[in-house]
Amino acid sequence: MNTLDFITSVANRAVNNPAEVLVQVGQCSMAVGSQEIYRSLEEKLPASIAVDYSGCDGACFAGPKIHSEKDVSEYIEGIRVTSTGDSNVRNYIDSQTRIVLEHAGNISASDIYGYIANKGFSALAKVLLQPPEQTVDMVEESGLRGRGGAYFPVSIKWRSAMSTASKERHIVINAEEGEPGVFKDRHVMESVPFRLIEGALIAAYATKATSIRLYVNAEAHLSYQRMLNALEICRSKGFLGPNIMGSGFTIDIEILKGAGGYVCGEESTLLNTIEGKRREPRLRPPFPTESGLNQQPTIINNVETLCNLPWIVLNGADEFKKIGDPDTPGTKILSISGSVNTPGVAELPMGSNLAELMVKFGGISSINTLSAIAVGGPSSGVIPSSESLNLSIGPGFLDGKSVMLGAGGVIGLSQDTNVLEVVRKLSEYNARESCGKCTPCREGTTRLLELMANDSGDDAIDWNGIGQLAEVINAASLCGLGQAAGNPVLSYGSYFQEVSPG
């Protein structure tokens, strides 16, 4: 069977016949009763009404939610449930630019034919029918950058690995989402697991990779289960394993479960973890694209990055470039939480204004209800809400100093919040998560905390000394964790203290 025959045979079976009732079951909505709703509907609904589960669409504030034309509230007792037709939810979803999350929450998380009926695997089919180089060119043309926090151009990373001579070439999908305040990759894996598989296969075919590994965060239990299930289904239907979609291309995806630790998301640490070594970063260069897993060229891409590929293939690089910022086209999935009224996950064009998006998607009346925003987790810092008016989301330092978008966590801090406490908290996290390999990070992060201890009151803190130490930690550490461990205090120093650091 060739690819075209395969597509025809699958298309015949892929009738768009979704269950009438979809319960959005995600890891966060499970904490507010979505699983109980699913069980109750499974039990009580008449046999004529089919019920299935999807992931959460990101409007977490309204969860638990049901996606259905039918009113099924009479079958649910004791738990308040929201319909995805609710105007607040609709407004929240419709105001976004959804590429990766296109089908999050509106298709089943385990029905491969539901995915196929929504153009699923048609991008892969297209890619399999053209020379691999054409896909790499298209990705280059699209300007796609990594979405894990470094925003490195994807095509440059791919080409670097492809130019390294080796029999084996690996792809590692980084799903070790460990940045406090970020929960977007989990949403992607829980709601559109087949899309991640499709994206990874597109990348593997384009870069002539010989193996794919998916490394999932230890705490993302549901993501792990959903991916495990989706991989098994793909194998049984000819989308994974030998002769994928009748194309002759053969590859599988091995899934691995992490065991905790922020530093594991750092790419060289991730490689050590997979090789069964200590959770410590490696010296770079050589970069993973030259010498990664088992000293062979390795491409490490984030979940969100890969999930952009099917859209780019189907719609073209030009369409992708129309979205977002000219230098960084496309969207970014933000995890919005803290002192906001509508916490959740929102996919917005790159270049969106930080203050505007906090107001609109945080559901707050004005940016002035917040004193500051903690952006990008413990590797970044805090920024006064007034400053956020001038900032737009994108790669690098948003403020040119110490605040980065990272993986896209934005936490609103109320006017009553002690921002210094938050900075201490972030620094404490860095100190605890430091793997201990290099001295500036191991010792420096602990000393930073000591310097910030407020035994004699906050006014007695030596911000000049702290600033200097933070800069040394950032300059002299080996990996991304250490190189950014000083950022929370540096941001505090530059925005909330009279004294400038360093």
Added chain:
Amino acid sequence: MSSNNEERKRRNDLRGELIDKFPRDRSYLLPALHFLQEKFSFLSDWGLEVLGWHLGVPASEVYGTATTYTELLLSPPAEKTVSVCDGVACRENGAAQILEFLSNKTSFDLEVQKTDCAFMCSVAPAVSVDHRWYGRQVPGDALLRLVEN
């Protein structure tokens, strides 16, 4: 059977299981550590030693690797665990009040722990009871029942 024989049998049984499940290659160390933890609920010294034998990795390296992961336990877990997420988003939504409430109200022998961000930020504040998370918690009777049952 003497305790020495029992000990030997215990080790041999585990070794047999590991041989069946994991090829002798260091890259199986983390999956095998997960397997041990699932089987025994924590990583015992003897279990780590047997795992080292099987994979051909020195026990010191097995131990060294195991201790770097926050999710791996080197001592038996408490029978009942209650944790309050103390991440930035949960703090914004009253994690401190929940911690204070629980430490005052719960029975003496129940230890309430603080954890770092549990990634449940969108349903903050979050409390976990025996590893199951509950979101949007408020101090009060409902929370107390949840924790003590």
